[in-house]
Amino acid sequence: MKPLAYRMRPQNIEQVVGQQHLIGPGKIIRRMVEARLLSSMILYGPPGIGKTSIASAIAGSTKYAFRMLNAATDSKKQLEQVAAEGKMSGTVILLLDEIHRLDKTKQDYLLPLLESGQIILIGATTENPYISISPAIRSRCQIFELKPLAESDTKKAITRALTDEENGLGKYHVKLTADAEKLLIEKGNGDLRATLNGLELAVLSTKQEEADADKKATHLTIHQKEMADSLQVKSQNFDAHGDGHYDLVSAFQKSIRGSDVDAALHYLARLLESGDLISICRRLSVIAYEDIGLANPAAVQRAFSAVQAAQTLGLPEGRIPLANAVIELALSPKSNSAITAIDKALNDVQTKTTDQIPANLKDAHYSGAKKLGHGIGYIYPHAYPNDWVPQQYLPDNLVGSQYFLPKGNSKIEKAFKEQYQTLHKMQADGLK
Incomplete structure (x- = not known):
């Protein structure tokens, strides 16, 4: 059986949760759908807040064929199959996940198809498209930023999932206590996919104990304890105050640059809690070369070794070499002379003949x-x-x-x- 988040994916624009600045009455994507004048677009924002849902809803509302590919893992041949389908049907909507990882060969193949309208591209990415996506693709797409879901949006999605008997959990007659629902929402931290899949785990792993007087239907009440037992990993793409992932890594780097060890460890802890080891290692490598650089090359090398050790160990053990590196970098002499030098050289290359x-x-x-x-x-x-x-x-x-x-x-x-x-x-x- 497919996960609950997949089954509850919206079939039309009315079922999309949140993102009212894009799909609300009179807003840009809704107007495009209602006029059936779609253009290619890039949707960016953290995981689980509606990128795939909006693409699915657009396809459902317009009745166009809808296909999903991943820019990193799917081949050019699969793109060609989608293009052939678009040629036969007139238009196909392609959701291309991780579009920031689209290589040049696939990009060159896609560009004329976007120009002709044979494919309506909806690119999905967690990266800032103005930085991570090629200008050739960007110039052919409208770019829309998705916002973190409000608590009321998440509640609406939970209620819908609990009452939908066809695709949701309605047949289980589930009731969440207020504290269990609050815990579920807090653990999800704005990631609706994680929230719904966590809800399904809680429902399927909790024993049904109560029954109607006529014994025809069982009921299930999930309390905070059962919910806590079911939700072991916190999805921390956004913290409790709505700080974005990029705000968090920015604060992490600036604390090391400012030589505040305690603040740097605090932000490291928040990144570790999210489980995003890739982002931590990437940013720490950047910090070592950008902010410490030539002032302490040995510390830079040790930081790089710590990153490699953390990647080998994984979490939670990887936190140990990372903490060593963060403390040393924060206390180290600082220099940005290398990045300043290369940026000055680049400026000459870009602006002078x-x-x-x-x-x-x-x-x-x-x-x-x-x-x-x-x-x-x-x-x-x-x-x-x-x-x-x-x-x-x-x-x-x-x-x-x-x-x-x-x-x-x-x-x-x-x-x-x-x-x-x-x-x-x-x-x-x-x-x-």
């Missing part, structure tokens, strides 16, 4: 290179004392540019700073 690579630096390992003047005049540094000789490396119009501005907040970075300044002056003097 750069001259060609100096001819003496071009590849000379092929027939005809010398005829083009490539590699001629290159001076081999290892043939000189201290393995260094003045030589132009930057394009002509960027000679003298300085991207690396070390701070010298630690002995290590101070040494880098002195070496950099010495070499920069020697280079400038040698090219005069």
Whole structure:
């Protein structure tokens, strides 16, 4: 039997829970459905708040064929099958989950189909599409942000699931006590999928003890204790105050950057409670290189080792190396000179018309290179004392540019700073 959350998926726009800023009367998606003038869109927000439900409801309300694929795991061949169906029927709605993981081959195949309207794409992602999705796809889609579900929305979905005898749990005649319902909603933390599937587990794992006087129907009352026993894992995509996942990882990074060990451990604990080890490891790796960087390369390497250890161990044991890394990074000297340097270099590449690579630096390992003047005049540094000789490396119009501005907040970075300044002056003097 399919999970309750799947069975309760809305069949039309009226059954969607929450997201009234998009599907309420007079709102954009409802207007599109009512006019049958659909355009491709990207829905983004945390898991379990209605991305798939809205796509399913749009298909049900418009009677278009509806197909679901995953950008990460489904192949181009499966996309071709959906496209063939769209060609035959005129239009097919494709829900493409994890659209931020769409590779270039699939993207190039999809683009003309979106242009022609053969496929109406509804992309679903937990990532910010303005950062994680290619401009080519974004430009062909409207982007809609889904909001966390209000407690009243979750209650409405629970009531519907408990009373629906065809797809829900109506045949069990379930009653939740007020404290059991409150616990269920709190444990779900805005993730309706987790809430409904947790409700089903509680119903199916709790013994039916009460019966009607006529013995024709059993009743089931679930108290807080039974609900607590059934819900062992907290789904913490949003905390009790509605803070988003990205707010949480932002606070985590800023606490380490600000050298507040206790705050950093607090936010680490909240991330650990959510069970999202992937996000923790990814963000901690970024923090190590972005905020500590050249001020303490050894701590950066140890943080990376801690991340690898946590990934190998999994949770809950992975919390131990992660805590070690967080404490050390928070207490370490800080430097952002590396990220500042590469961003300055990127800015020049993006905003300036750069001259060609100096001819003496071009590849000379092929027939005809010398005829083009490539590699001629290159001076081999290892043939000189201290393995260094003045030589132009930057394009002509960027000679003298300085991207690396070390701070010298630690002995290590101070040494880098002195070496950099010495070499920069020697280079400038040698090219005069």
